[in-house]
Amino acid sequence: MKSSLLFLMITVFMAGTPALAKATTITFGVNSDYAMPLLKIAYSGERPELDEGILKDLGEAISKELNVEPKWFLVPKNRVAPSLSAGKVDILCHLNEIWQPKIVNDVWWSAPLYKSSNVLVFLKQPNPSSLKDIRGETVGTVLNFIYTSLDPQFKNGSLKREDGPNNVANIQKLLKGRLRYIVMSNLEYAYYKNIYSSMNSAELDMDVVMTKCAVSKKSNLKIEDVNKAIANIHRSGKLNSILRSYYIKDVL
Structure with a gap:
């Protein structure tokens, strides 16, 4: 009798807990x-x-x-x-x-x-209206990241790429004057602008994706x-x- 009752209880428990599977x-x-x-x-x-x-x-x-x-x-x-x-x-x-x-x-x-896009970030420089306005500059980027809109300029030498481990490091280079321009996502800029109010950005429709x-x-x-x-x-x-x-x- 006890074994039958135990079997019944186990059966009911298993039937009532399908999520376990x-x-x-x-x-x-x-x-x-x-x-x-x-x-x-x-x-x-x-x-x-x-x-x-x-x-x-x-x-x-x-x-x-x-x-x-x-x-x-x-x-x-x-x-x-x-x-x-x-x-x-x-x-x-x-x-x-x-x-x-x-x-x-x-x-x-x-x-x-x-939506994610890349923006050009700077401090006191004039707001560039296109990438031609910063020809010859070194731009802070992140190691192993793809920048579709900037790669042609990096390859032909009109812009120079300087990789950092992440954009936190690149922001410090910017603030200390080691770089005049860095590139980061619109999400990062919105967040860090709240911390470093001296930063400005130029939205040049770079690398826009969903x-x-x-x-x-x-x-x-x-x-x-x-x-x-x-x-x-x-x-x-x-x-x-x-x-x-x-x-x-x-x-x-």
Whole structure:
């Protein structure tokens, strides 16, 4: 009698908990070469961990819509493509096909998130109306980053490229007078302008894209579910709220 009752209880429990058969976590890849407002890395001992930033807030918002817990996997830019192709991460956001041409067909691309473009940042120089106005200058860039609008000038020598590890380092070069111009995304400029009010920018329609999430084709995560989650955070205003918390407007 006791064994029959135990069997019945187990059967009822298993029937009432179908979620246990499904994935309860998804692994978000995060490009560790970025800086705020996209991400801030903290260290627990010697181990780096995602602490805050747009990518953390975005991942948490998408995970909530999917009813799963996010797990973060920090990866340098040159390992983003292999990590997605190999299925080491389920999803990585703030991407675009132009930035990762080698894996365009190896991942599922989501619906758009928000607009990203590059702006030319300077301090007291006259506002350039085109790249011709800064001919011969050295421009601060980020190592391994692609600048489609500037690459022809870098190749023909009309502009010189100076790579830094990230734009936090480049801003310091700008403020200390080591560089007269740096290039960064519109998202970064909106955030850092609030901190360094002396910075100015010229929007020259450089590298304008709509960012997306890329889902590994080796993941069990369905692109349809991701797109539904993105639609929901757009419609609810959650995505706009995340961006505005970092002083970013008019990019949706």
